Amino acid sequence: MELLLRHGKVYQNHGFAEKDVWIKDGKIVKVGENLDALPGIGSEAKILDVSGLSVIPGLIDIHTHGAVGVDVNSAQAEDFEKICRFQASQGVTGWQASILTDTREQTLWAIGEYRRWKQLPHEGATLLGIHLEGPFLAKEYKGAMPEHLLKTPDLKLLKEYQEAAGGDIRYITVSPEVEGVVEAIPEIKKLGMAVAIGHSGADYETARRAIANGAASATHVGNAMRLLHQHEPAIFGAVLEDQNVYAEMICDGRHLHPGTVRLILKAKGVEHAVAITDSIMAAGLPDGFYHLGVNEVVVKDGDAKLVSDGTRAGSTLTAVRAIQNLVKFTGKSLAEVVPLMTENPAKLIGIYDRTGSIAPEKDADLTIIDENLEVVYTIARGNCCYPQSK
Structure with missing residues (x-):
């Protein structure tokens, strides 16, 4: 054409x-x-x-668990295609499937359906690859992660996942304080994955070691994360301070107060912030009951929370709304916020040579x-x- x-x-x-x-x-x-x-x-x-x-440039969402009734963990190849078409309607040209911590068998199944999607006739946004949110995460900051499936680093398992994905796992979230994670980061990078730190109560020094070892990003900064204290900056402070690490932000007005969004951008600059949706299967649909991986979720007034304990569980945000909110929250021009969902995520996951500008x-x-x-x-x-x- x-x-x-x-x-x-x-x-x-x-x-x-x-x-x-x-x-x-x-x-x-x-x-x-x-x-x-x-x-x-x-x-x-x-x-x-x-x-x-x-x-x-086409919008890129590197952290999403689903939309329009489709949950990534249980999606068949044809379901991924539904998300692709919906994403395109929201201005997205590329997205990553975020697999929530799950069993080995279910994770491999989801990866297999991703591989099968690649063989289908395709319309809409491109599924760029896979983001693993876990399983090497801290129980104290698990958020919606099933606690019994969290574990210390298992590079053999991670290699199995990457081989099953044909090398398309581009991104993984880990918690620095989990035993062995800091030391494993260089080996994880060798498998072709950009490493993000999050779901974490790591202290400042541990987070700094993770960044020094190659962590390139921080997952939904300010959420499921130990926050800044004047005597103990913790992981939040380490991420804000270091210009070598990107900061993911969920800009729906719920996960981060607009003032917090402005603070993060003042600390990181627009060059080192990445807007994400962290959307779940309820995105694009009305309030009701849904699921996120193994969790039951209720959405009320567009706000997604676990049925079990009320913990916020992803969002119903879309990419174009994230851009609109960034302009609204910060007073910045469209030109200033465009990189947060184009250039920056493309650079983070290693695809800027072909998209993002x-x-x-x-x-x-x-x-x-x-x-x-x-x-x-x-x-x-x-x-x-x-x-x-x-």
Whole structure:
């Protein structure tokens, strides 16, 4: 498919300028002015006038457990495809399936369904790979994790998972204070996974050692995490201080107060923050009873909590709402917050060479939004177009 986007406000180099974007065979060919006059653009090219609209890199959600009635842990390949189509309606061109801590058998089953999804005819956002949230996590900060399945590092098991995934486990969350985790981080990285620290009550020194050993990110900072104290900065303080580690943020107004979002961004800068949804199967659906892995969840007024004890369990947030909230909470411009769900997550999980910005030879992953920051079109790997679901 060949497509020419004309007269859009195109996001490049952290700013907007009116330009055209030429797309062919799923790739961006050229970005510039008056491209329709260039030789080489085929007569069959579809021309889409996006005057007055903002063209940004496709949104990337690296931490989500499901949507539209599908839970990642129990999803079949065809169910992953449902999430892909929904994600595209929300401006997402790429997402990671976050597998909540589960049994070895169920985790391998979920990984197998991911591999089967890769063989299916596909529409919508691309499933980029897998995020393992656990099982090497602290019981005291388990959140929605089943406590009896948490364990100390097992590199043999992790290698089995990665081999089953064909190398597509890109990201894993671990707790630094769990015995053996800090020492295991370099070996986990050798398996091809970016390491995030979270679900943790680690003290400052232990968290610093984890970062020094190669932890690249922190999972939903401020949630399921020991918080800052003036005498003991803890993991929260270590993450805020260190510019070598990214900070995930759930910007739904529930998990983090808007003032906390502003504080994190002041500490990290927009270069080292990543917006996530941490969404569950209830995203895109009304209030009611759902599940998250092995847990029963009730959603009331859009707020997801465990039935058992009221612990908050993921969110019903969508990616485009996260971007809208970032602008609302911080007063920053769209140009300033775009990297939090494009460039930064792409760099974190090692795919920035092919997506995350608008540049020639990169995948044609684009989100087109209006002045109210609502999705008008999503273009995923050159496939146009996925309008927003109402």
